[in-house]
Amino acid sequence: MNWIVLRKEELDPTKTVRFSDHRHHHIKTILKKKQGDSVQVVLAEEGNYLFKILQITETETIATEEVTLEKTFDPISIHCFFSLPRPQTAKKIFHLAGAYGVKSLSFFATETKNKEYWTSPIFNKEWKEWIDTGLSQTGNYLLPDVHFGRYENWKEYLKSWKANVIVLDRMGINDFKNQNELNIKPKDDLFVFGSESGWKENDYHHFRENKYLTISLGKINLRTEFAFASLLYDLFKS
Structure with missing residues (x-):
């Protein structure tokens, strides 16, 4: 600390x-x-x-x-969507969001996720404490907006987003390193992290139908918290 x-x-x-x-x-x-x-x-x-x-x-x-004190830390003001992660994984997500100054976090139970995760104390009261651990590490003072879509349809939520929806998937045809060519605006766009078991075919159909960008962070399977950390690192160094 x-x-x-x-x-x-x-x-x-x-x-x-x-x-x-x-x-x-x-x-x-x-x-x-x-x-x-x-x-x-x-x-x-x-x-x-x-x-x-x-x-x-x-x-x-x-x-x-x-x-x-003068401001010395530049937050990474981005919006992120997560397919409801395991509570232990969520702790790391909240910590990283607090550390880097992420603008917003949205959690939804997609079809492949265990909805019992919603009952965890992490998603009911402890999440604020885990965000604070990130603030205490880096000195960031901005809190993320946190949205729990317990009773909402996640695909409708993505469709309602006003800027680009960027699906992060190792099979993505675009490389995130080419973000400038892809007209990505990190502060407006929504970065979507799926379940670790992967997207279903009808999910890919939905992404194509709505013309979402599908971006790869690399050609290996990453656990959600490592994929999140990888994105934050790429944005931080750029």
Whole structure:
């Protein structure tokens, strides 16, 4: 944890905050901070700051805003769709989305997915905590919009998208390295990650019928979280 993540509602009117949870433990035990020291803070949706520690005890850290830091991290503001992943995979997706500053995440149960995944705590309450782990790693302060399409038709959702729909598939006829030639606009387009078992033939028919781009990240099978990381890396370096 390089940054302490904070929500605006945790601050009192004097911009002072009390930490008594895992963040206090991290400040005291891992960072070994003392009264008068400063810690790096991500204030979600606001920015990056240094907070000065006013008091630190066995059970609590009290800190106040000291300095506003200049923005140094450029988020990857993209929209991504996932065929409902396994909860353990979802943890990694939320972490990466928080780390890179992804604009939005949409989760849908396509026909091949286990709908029981919806009952996992990851998709009901823990997802915010996993996003925070990404913020705490890189200093990104922008939170993704998260959409859970539990009762929606995923194909209709794709059809309603206002910009390009880009299906990521190892059999894609286009190479993502040629994104400029393909007129891809990462901040507007929707990147679609399928289930690890692959798309069905009627799915490919739907993609062709609606003229979606089918892009390959490489000719090997990748687990969803690795495919997501690969896309983020390609966009980050470009």
